[in-house]
Amino acid sequence: MxxxxxxxxxxxxxxxxxxxxxxxxxxxxxxxxxxxxxxxxxxxxxxxxxxxxxxxxxxxxxxxxxxxxxxxxxxxxxxxxxxxxxxxxxxxxxxxxxxxxxxxxxxxxxxxxxxxxxxxxxxxxxLGVPALTAHRCLTAAEDGPSRLAPGALEGRTVLVAGGAGAVGHAAIELARWAGATVVTTVSSEDKAALARAAGAHHVVDYTAGTVDDTAAAIREVAPDGVHVVVEVSPAVNAPLDVEVCANGATVAYYATNGGEDATIPVRGSMSKNIRWQGVLLYTIPDRAKADAVAAVGAAVADGALRVGEEAGxxxxxxxxxxxxxxxxxxxxxxxxxxxxxx
Missing domain, CATH: 3.90.180.10 (Medium-chain alcohol dehydrogenases, catalytic domain)
Structure with missing residues (x-):
């Protein structure tokens, strides 16, 4: 062979x-x-x-x-x-x-x-690496859920950094399937179109202004803050994440885009009780892997995970x-x- x-x-x-x-x-x-x-x-x-x-x-x-x-x-x-x-x-x-x-x-x-x-x-x-990673990011919060299903994220707002990437795409689709309001950041109008096709409710082009402008745009659609951040670039986005997080939010970071070292606003993270959660699929607990596999399989059966230009x-x-x-x-x-x- x-x-x-x-x-x-x-x-x-x-x-x-x-x-x-x-x-x-x-x-x-x-x-x-x-x-x-x-x-x-x-x-x-x-x-x-x-x-x-x-x-x-x-x-x-x-x-x-x-x-x-x-x-x-x-x-x-x-x-x-x-x-x-x-x-x-x-x-x-x-x-x-x-x-x-x-x-x-x-x-x-x-x-x-x-x-x-x-x-x-x-x-x-x-599926595999992108979808299972996205599932872990979306379920890393202290109060769960540990496994996504329709309605599991009802009433929560999720921010997906880099919604046109493979993990970002899966995070948008899984979060929407689970009932969350999904906000995503992108760097161009072409990527914005892909994020919308994936199902994002709100798309913010972070190149259109300053970090403060991006934060304001996110706050406009999530005035009480976001509950989960699926983060591809913590080295760049840590200040933005703290600014837009709700009290008790989780920032789940799975990549090192933009640099290996991040400066995390300590006071802001403390005052909002923000959890910074690293995610590497290889080393997450076996139970988390099993939950992710089961949930991703269910999402596929429901038609919630799609590929192609028309799906973003x-x-x-x-x-x-x-x-x-x-x-x-x-x-x-x-x-x-x-x-x-x-």
């Missing part, structure tokens, strides 16, 4: 198309024929050596996310799962033969989740032999979702 591998870290050129034996599942595992793979920033960062690959792998196959069909099951797994359409999550971290940039991958059965009827492989490939998440397609180009696209900040047709 065809697979993309790298045996050293570096630029996209370290990725090679190779032929490997088709893997067979062991006990508690399933083999999945990958139809579409998703590409995330974590993929190129692992390839570049910024984040470590799974230990003990001489050849690393990238790709945390994807969607396909179960073609074989190991001991202890229901044989009826053969033929099931599934979406995959954290594959490169748990897969015995690496990630989704290959024709067949073996993963623990729980990491291949039934894909709801009517949901495309493209939708399945776009343009797709950028590459063939398996073009995986290096797909990595470059993500590294260069492609707006939307980069996918590989395996």
């Amino acid at each position: 065809r697979a993309i591998v790298h045996t050293s870290t570096g630029g996209p050129d370290v990725l090679e198309l190779t032929d490997r034996p088709e893997p067979q599942p062991g006990a508690g595992e399933v083999a999945v024929r990958v139809r579409v793979a998703g590409v995330n920033p974590t993929d190129w960062k692992t390839r570049a050596g910024i984040t470590p690959p799974p230990s003990g792998a001489e050849e690393h196959v990238p790709g945390q996310d994807g969607a396909g069909d179960v073609v074989a099951v190991g001991e202890g797994v229901d044989p009826a799962r053969v033929g099931e359409r599934v979406w995959l999550w954290l594959t490169a971290r748990v897969g015995a033969v690496g990630g989704t940039a290959q024709e067949v991958v073996v993963v623990p059965a729980a990491h291949a989740v039934a894909l709801a009827e009517g949901a495309s492989y493209d939708v399945g490939a776009a 998440l343009p797709l950028h397609r590459f063939g398996l032999e073009q995986t290096a180009d797909a990595h470059r696209a993500v590294e260069d900040g492609a707006v939307g979702k980069v996918v590989i047709d395996v």
